[in-house]
Amino acid sequence: MSSPRSAVVIGGGLSGLATASLLAADGWSVDLLEQRDELGGRAGSWSVDGFRFDTGPSWYLMPEVFDHFFRMLGTSSAEQLDLVRLDPGYRVFFEGHEQPLDIAADRDANLALFESVEPGAGAALAAYLDSARHVYDLAVQQFLYTSFESTAAMLSAQVLRNGPRLGQLLTRSLRSHVAARFRDPRLRQVLGYPAVFLGTSPERAPSMYHLMSSMDLADGVLYPRGGFTTLVDALARLAEQHGVRVRTGATVTQVLTRPVERVRGHGAVAAARGVSYVDGTGVVRDLAADVVVGAADLHHLETGLLPRDLQTYPEPWWRKRDAGPGAVLALLGVDGELPQLAHHSLFFTRDWTANFDDIFGRRRRVPDPASVYVCRPSATDDTVAPAGKENLFVLVPVPADPGIGRGGVDGAGDPAVEKAADAAIGQIAAWAGVPDLGQRIEVRRTIGPADFAEDLGSWHGGALGPGHVLKQSAMFRAGNASRKVDGLLYAGYATRPGIGLPMCLISAELVLKRLRGDRSSGPSPAPTRTPSPRTVFPRGGA
Structure with a gap:
């Protein structure tokens, strides 16, 4: 073709940015539409009074997946990110045991x-x-x-x-x-x-x-200095360098299609021809494209942007799915140092079965006590908190239920969300030996399942995406392409291969492979380039 094929990507989270970048680098003309004013999706950021909080992913695992992805774009992790190896990788506190266990940075230890x-x-x-x-x-x-x-x-x-x-x-x-x-x-x-x-x-x-x-x-566990917003920045930078036209404040309202003649053995009854969206001024616009990639929440994409007869995954299909966990998050700015906590700390309750049944069982409720995760990036990174202060990200797994409520600033969230945050703060204080933790908090913001549902369009307010039970793993997970609409593809946590930043990067590559007609089972060959300096991971953490 004399002109490049065109694609529009719905969603400016990690999977959307990754997909747009790979397609543009492969010669496609790409537009990316993000309904919010900032990019990143779940990998968000919040700043106040000298503190900068990641509001989403905080673990950097499977570095070889990131390395491969960056090589696909002609660069490297070393060139894009300042990675630190954490030692300990994380610290684990156990109910009923005074001493935590430190998980080291290497196997032998x-x-x-x-x-x-x-x-x-x-x-x-x-x-x-x-x-x-x-x-x-x-x-x-x-x-x-x-x-x-x-x-x-x-x-x-x-x-x-x-x-x-x-x-x-x-x-x-x-x-x-x-x-x-x-x-x-x-x-x-x-x-x-x-x-x-x-x-x-x-x-x-x-x-x-x-x-x-x-x-x-x-x-071992790595950390990108500056936080995970640096990963978002790197992907956005690479997308624009490869020619992606990024539009924020653009809310997609419909996937546009045209009818096609059904062919025996092929279920598609329509073909994608672009999207309709509302721009930042409230004007409704149509954007034509040969291919549409949905990299936002799959439930919203299927049930909200397509008519019922073109949905591969209609509402009855979702009623049989496992939404995974929800979460109550607490972003805390703390006066003074907290050496009792590592960069990553886990607090495990003794009765795990009851804890998980509260989250995933039939009679769901916010666990009390709960197993809690705490990230203290200020243990490693002096850019995320003012000198002499600490940055804490607290995550309490809860049922995926928007009815638990929304969070807020300085205790202004809904009661169940603030109660869960208060309980987690008290638990951390008692188990880690920081009795005055609550009194030292200067900045506080909570986030609840309703925030995930309303701000990110997350199905059931889930924090991660559909859980990896057997019926939602590997070939049993939702596919990467619509069976009803040719040229409508999917990327992100709800599709194959699944949850997590590395999986979102791989899902972007699966879109590229499908469009190339590549049915191989391994990673795509990366373009050859002059090797960049080898990444060196200095020790860091508490």
Whole structure:
């Protein structure tokens, strides 16, 4: 064609920016529409009184996925981000135990830690991590970078050779897989916790996801200095460098289609021809495109922007899905230092089963007490808080239910949200030995499930996206393309491969692969370029 093919991307979060960048670098003419005034989506930022808070993702795992993505755009992680390796990677506090456990930045130190807690656990962890690495490598080469358009990924020699083992890992829970190898409840919790990153619980996650432990216990945890807003800035910069036209304050109201003749064996009855949107001045505009990529919330895209007869995932389909957890967030600016907390700290309740049942079970409620996550980026980064003060991001997993309410500034949020935040602050103060924590808080903002629903369009107010239970994993997860509308593709946390920043970057590449007609199961070949300096990860953290 004499002119480049055109694409419009709906949503300016990480997956939307990544998709737009990859398509533009591949020769497409790309427009990106974001309804909010700022880019980033869930990876947002809030600043006040010298504090700068990330309001979303805070863990940098799977660095090789970021490395590959940046190579696809002719650059590198080292050139775009200032990465620090955290040591400890994170600290874990346990109800009923005075001393926390520090998870180190390297495998050998963690083997020694496990052995010190439970004789024989060091050797058991070594075998566990070997298995985790094997399954992780298999996932990267066969499952993560494929849309499952063909059976090749499932019928490769490598998959068939590992078939019986994969079958066991898919049909056994992560909780039982861990319990068969470790006795100490603390070690079981450390190994089961990654299920929360996947939007579910250890009892509900397939044991295949023990692969997650190879990331934090063997590879270590990184942090981009300046916070995760620097990742958003890098993607926005690369998008514009490759020619993407970014429009904020642009609310898409409809995916425009034209009818097509149904072909035997092909279910599409329409083809995408662009979108209709409302610009920042309230004017309704149409934007033509050969391809539309929905990188916003999939439920909203399907049920809000398409008529019922063109929905691949209509409302009845969603009623059978697991929305994953919601969250109450507390952004706290604290006077004085908090050496009791690491960059990442986890607070685990003794009765985990009850805790997770409160979130995912039939009779859902805000857990009390709750298992809590705390990020203290000021332990590593002096740009996120004034000198002599600390920046805390507190996350309390709760049911995905907008009825829990919205947050607010200085205690002005809805009662259930503020109550959960108060309880978490008290818990942190008691377990970490900071009795005056509450009195030292100078800045406070809370965020609740209703904020996720209303501000981000998140289905059920979920904080992460549909959980990775078996029926929502790999080929069972929502697909990356509409079955009713040709040229309508999807990227983001609700589609394949799933939840998390690395998965969102991969979902963007899956759009590119589909448009290229590439059905291979591994990462795309990156363009050749002069190697950049090797990334060096200095030690950091508390």
